[in-house]
Amino acid sequence: MESVPAVAFRGVSKSFGPVEVLHDVTFSVAPGEIHALLGENGAGKSTLMKILGGYHPPARGEVRLGGEPVHFAGSRDAEARGIVLIHQEFNLAEDLTVAQNIYLGHEPGGWLLNDAAMVRGAREALGRLGVRLDPRTRVRDLTVPQKQLVEIARALSRQARVLIMDEPTAALTPHETETLFGLMRRLRQEGVTIVYISHKLDEVKAISDRVTVLRDGRYVTTAPTSDLTQGQMANLMVGRELEAMFPPKGQPGTEELLSVEGLDVPGWAQGVSFTVHRGEVLGFAGLVGAGRTESFEGLLGLRPHHVASVRVKGRPVRIRNPGDAARAGVVYLSEDRKGKGLHVDFHLRPNLTLMTLDHYARPLLDIRAEREALRRAAGEYHIRAGRLDVPASSLSGGNQQKLALAKILEVSPDVIILDEPTRGVDVGAKREIYHLIGRLAEGGKGVIVISSELPELLGVCQRLLVMREGRVVGDLSAEHLTEQEVIQYATGLKVDEVGRTDRVHA
Amino acid sequence: SQSTPRQVIGVSIPSADHGWTAGVVYHANQAKAALEKKYPNVQIIIKTAKDSTEQANQIQDLATVNKIGALVILPQESAPLTRPVANVKAKGVFVTVVDRGLTDPKAQDAYVAGDNTAFGRVAGEYFVQRLGASGGNVVVLRGIPTVIDNQRVAAFNAAVAKNPKIKVLDAKYGNWNRDDAFKVMQDYLTRFPKIDAVWASDDDMAVGVLRAIQQARRKDIKFVVGGAGMKEMIKKVMDGDQMMPVNVTYPPSMIADAMRLTVESRVTGKPMKATTIIPSVLVTKANAKQFYFPDSPF
Amino acid sequence: MSTPNPPLPEVAPPRVTPRSVLTRLGTLGPLLGLLALAVVATLLNPDFLTASNISNVLTRAAFTGIIAVGMTFVIISGGIDLSVGSLAALIAGSMILIMNSLKGSLGAGVGTILLGMLAALAIGALAGLFHGTTITRGRIEPFIVTLGTLGIYRAVLTYLAQGGAISLDLDIGDRYSPVYYGRLLGIPIPILVFAAVALLGGLILNRTRYGRYVQAIGSNEQVARYAAINVTGVKIATYVLLGVCVGLATILYVPQLGSATPSTGLLWELDAIAAVIIGGTALRGGSGRIWGTVVGAVLLVTIGNVLNLTNIISVYLNAAVTGLVIILVAFFQRGRR
């Protein structure tokens, strides 16, 4: 493109131990553009960006900034040169407040810190994202999307010349994503160079100027975004033709597998009622704060709650904790993979069998059978790992998600509740998860999918419930399953009388 | 009993955790040097233990590994060490027990002891005599919960009971420790507007007690009696200190006496007296000089 | 699956980098430390290697070792228990009083002793139940709860003993003493019990559901809860298990000295926790190993034994040597996390 690129990678390689995860990567990013970086889980995107951000030194090759080679001793060095990285994993100290996190390492003030200025600055940075959140809240008390927003606000509070965003929208709803994009466009006008990583190809298509694709740590290509369709991007990432993303939708049966009436989760949800049938994929849509996650955590006994009745296959059950639920055949996959879904310090094997250890207790655990199960699950769910005897933390995000899914499916449940099942997962893996959901339904299970990605809900679900302010406000199926309808319900433009309406506004 | 073969003598004592035990360690080491010089065929091994279990382990090691012929032991506690000492004796080791008698006297060959009952009684008798017919208010600081402490306090109480005018206001644990004694005394001073005398029952505790009284500038307390003969306190008695008129001996050097008697008996073959009691006596200005050891750490 | 999948990425060759060799060595740290100590000890005094000395050392390690095995579970699950020493004292005292009082009706026989043992285990289990329940349902930090009971148990024992000692009836003591002093197949009984507890502990930790759950809770309690594990129950069980271990250790301890005093079991908690940590279990929980704990317990006792067998330094400095060895051993196995 132009004369001097803002950022240029020249033959960058990187190894962790004996494994080379980046091989000879060379490409450049023009000043003032939004440059998308694509690749499968584990392709090396985050690693490359950490090199740019000064967190890792490259093993070979060099990074050039405005034409001149740079060698960062650490992230502080890089920040001094105007390079700011929004991390993919949350990098927030949970015990500190939002404002304290936003300014961590950059506190204003002399001998004494200027807390008032930090709160003001934090409020302003959050405000730019359209988030109204008290900066004095402890991060521990935030929800996943809120943490994501704080992470973004932190980067925005630095004066960035090069802003790296590693999957900033993974946990955001379309509305928040739109606000963020508005902000990115404005930054671009101000001359900020943005490198943007995402697995949401529609977003990439909408926001970026050019796209670079990595595959297995190697540079594949760079092209103007307008030259590529989403399908072409996907094919470049996986290096082969991807077939249809979504499986064909089957016909739900009539047997009621799980029927919930009048579920209240104080402070979060009121009078939530729904039924899922055999062979059905039921979606839950809604904006951030709609209370979907909390409803299901309540249902599982993970939060204080009250429920009028829960029936599984017609029989009333009492669920006080996830153990009761699992015994009744109901399992839940949390949206918070690291915090609630997976023991990242554990190896794959104990993670997989954690919920089904009684199958292996005779009475001592049969480790060999567990290994066998892992080998089977790795094949069945396409969990890709160099070796199977490694900690879960060494898997890429998508493969961690597949492992977490495999874990709950080991229970052979009747009803599977999946909360944001494809968050941070690449297209290939997403496709595998969609097909898995299809197969589960086909096999006679009831599947509930909670997701902030409307296309995915529309793609896999036969029926959609829309939640708003803790209540179910819409029940859409067949021809009503359109983006337009969902948004109207989610934003309150349209309200149905769904389920029990006698419990409005607790 | 033969004069030529090597004699290995084990000495097992509590480790130095307050003044009196420090004195024991000091005197044991002095005696070792002197005895090994005097009897070249004698080897003495001194072990210190921080609690009963460790001491039981040590005497086991002394018997099985160091192959001692005689054991001089000052037990941490009587009851817990009775069986382990009996086991050592059963292996043919000559056992001299010092200070704290075992619950089963059959477990020992000889006994060299201070007199805890006398320690409390002598102090109590001094209180009766000094406070006279008018009596007075007395506070007591106890040591660490042990049999020794129980014996001393019981004897003191029995002695002062002879004068019904003497009132023991309270007796709390000061753990043979200066800091704890300081705190307990501070609180006694807060609580009791009139105290005539303090039985600190130990010279380490007396140090803390004196400081607390000094701090409160209380004039009602006529005197403080410690015990066991720490050199600084004996010095005070010698110098005629008003607050510290007397002391009661409980000499840590009894370990040296026991070692000397045991070694002599082993080397000469003469039997040792079954029981040697080292009396607790009242130290006054008159006789203080003979209890003053300025080189000892105690 | 429905579509043909691309070949799995090649399996990386087994990696034996210098780092991983060091890591392996690190894992064996405490064992190497123990061996090094044994070599030094033998050089200083060849008697160290005699069968009788080794059997002495292992017998001694049994008390805190058995407790440390239970402590390993508590620490792996993310807890701590400071009260074990006091609890041992209280159990010893209660057990002796119970046996003494049973002598009248049951005589000084096996029946009395068995009932005493049963009482010991029951008291330990109850104390553990109290700890576990207060910590989980009462939501109080384990450090606080067990610091509190540390004071309470020892005070109750002091009260029972009226400041002195509680002594076992001599007849009962004679019948009971083989439990500590006796041998089976030439091996002292405490060693056998210790070995059995360690094996059982290792088996439970690594080869049962319960052990897996303990590790899962210590690694991430939230994830464990979401995975349908009864977190409260498992945690309470670790404290009960530890309480039973304390009871068992006391059952072996009582015939050794035949009495309980206010100083019985003093600082055992420090020894037990130190054994666990030296053995390579992280204080913050999540993972650990029983054999490491066993080596840690033996190591701590061996230091004392070597100091007893030799005479090279001032008696005042014994504790300094112990401290130094502990730090050195930890240095060997450092940097694994």
Place this chain on the structure above:
Amino acid sequence: MSTPNPPLPEVAPPRVTPRSVLTRLGTLGPLLGLLALAVVATLLNPDFLTASNISNVLTRAAFTGIIAVGMTFVIISGGIDLSVGSLAALIAGSMILIMNSLKGSLGAGVGTILLGMLAALAIGALAGLFHGTTITRGRIEPFIVTLGTLGIYRAVLTYLAQGGAISLDLDIGDRYSPVYYGRLLGIPIPILVFAAVALLGGLILNRTRYGRYVQAIGSNEQVARYAAINVTGVKIATYVLLGVCVGLATILYVPQLGSATPSTGLLWELDAIAAVIIGGTALRGGSGRIWGTVVGAVLLVTIGNVLNLTNIISVYLNAAVTGLVIILVAFFQRGRR
């Protein structure tokens, strides 16, 4: 913004659930505990509320209180220090020996005493530096390192004292004693120093970069590292800070009795750690508060004081009451996390 946005989703209303009121109350737990204790104490013995008794209590709390302030930083940063009591003893002994030996050249004046104080602070700082460096660069668990030095320091002191006492020269003692026994504006100097340390500690923890970094490291070390915080340096500094606090506490302690013995500072570590935890700092680090620690330290001393002032229960059970009160106070402030 450049694109028209759909209306903002409504903000969830601020939720004031009963839970959050309880949480607020919970934060004040230790203070309420202290007040309750004071009320009970006054009912039992009205002398409790006299100025002289309160000044005694606060003066006593100063030693472990000052150490506990330093310990708060160490614990918040995710560490622990078991050696503080032994270190205090060693500093006390060394300081006395140094001052005694300076008397010859400098006389028994202020110069000698100031040099002694300087030595105390320097030894404390050096010990802290050693702990911090061994823990961070040597990558050894803090529990192990300070368990080791716990033994070493006290052993060295015992060696220096030959098991007995190291006594301060009487002339120096007379000049020095106002540091403990003196008053300024009617308030004992140890209380003033304690207050100053607490205020300064609170300021450093909550209002300086360093304090913020300590919390960040304890909360998530990786995050702190990513925020370009010098984790190693900050951690070492917490141990040095604690070492200096121990030195300061010892400077106040020495003129009290004018001597150091092997039992000086015994179990101070337990008191200091307990004060921190009772004050509401989590043992696993990340967050905490200085004022809570101060209340915790005063609370612990008050329990002992109340027990000395009254006579309602057997002396044997004193420790039980202490334990019970600790658990009860913790119960008040439970369930905050």
